[in-house]
Amino acid sequence: MPKVGLFNIEAKQVGEIELSEVVFGAEVKPHVMHQVVVALLANKRQGTQSAKTRAEVSGGGIKPWRQKGTGRARQGSIRSPQWIHGGIVFAPKPRDYRVSTPKSMRKVAMKSALTSRVQDNQFLVLESLELAAPKTKEMIKILNAFEAKKTLIVTAESNENVYKSARNIEGVSVIPVNNINVYDLLKFEKILITKDAVSKIEEVYA
Structure with missing residues (x-):
């Protein structure tokens, strides 16, 4: 002993x-021990982070300009990800990180x-x-x-x-x-x- x-x-x-x-x-x-520690730390995560996709941000219902003839790149919405105030690509959403x-x-x-x-x-x-x-x-x-x-x-x-x-x-x-x-x-x-x-x-x- x-x-x-x-x-x-x-x-x-x-x-x-x-x-x-x-x-x-x-x-x-x-x-x-490694597996249990990883699970313990994962279970401490709140998983409350959230951002809006292009479907959720406000505005952008109308096409900003016509498709052809302006000389500018074609755009369908001012809330596309490449625009300022646009949606986030693959936006994080609330989820459960719990590992059993x-x-x-x-x-x-x-x-x-x-x-x-x-x-x-x-x-x-x-x-x-x-x-x-x-x-x-x-x-x-x-x-x-x-x-x-x-x-x-x-x-x-x-x-x-x-x-x-x-x-x-x-x-x-x-x-x-x-x-x-x-x-x-x-x-x-x-x-x-x-x-x-x-x-x-x-x-x-x-």
Whole structure:
């Protein structure tokens, strides 16, 4: 079973914690993680962009000049795409970019991402993370102790004090464990996670 250090908020190791072999010692499958990340990013797209085709712009009902004899190029409408204020060729329309991925694939991708972070020694487990009040200075002190810059902080439950303490720090994000996803696990350089959050991950994915 993989083992990692257990730290306090001063970055001092206070023990070790055994991780589930099924979740944190799985085979890393980059191609599955890639597919899931692509789907996650596609599903974030709103797909609300829209422009008008020549059939939808106003005006242009009459032929601007006669077909022959003027010396000018033939034109059928002042709302053709080559005209100023004309329609857009192949105009984008609202659409759904959603990509569906099987639940089993998402599960494999999550295990792969967690295992890769443990193997890279960028998975730091905290004994607990409790702040008496929202203090950005306190959070910066904790991050500096771990030499952590681009960091994802994972808590067992929504923690308002931790969230408010970190929300103004560039490159740092705080999420409860039930909101973690493969993209966030791979995007950040380090993962700071509480011991209780690790237990919840193992309950779901073991």
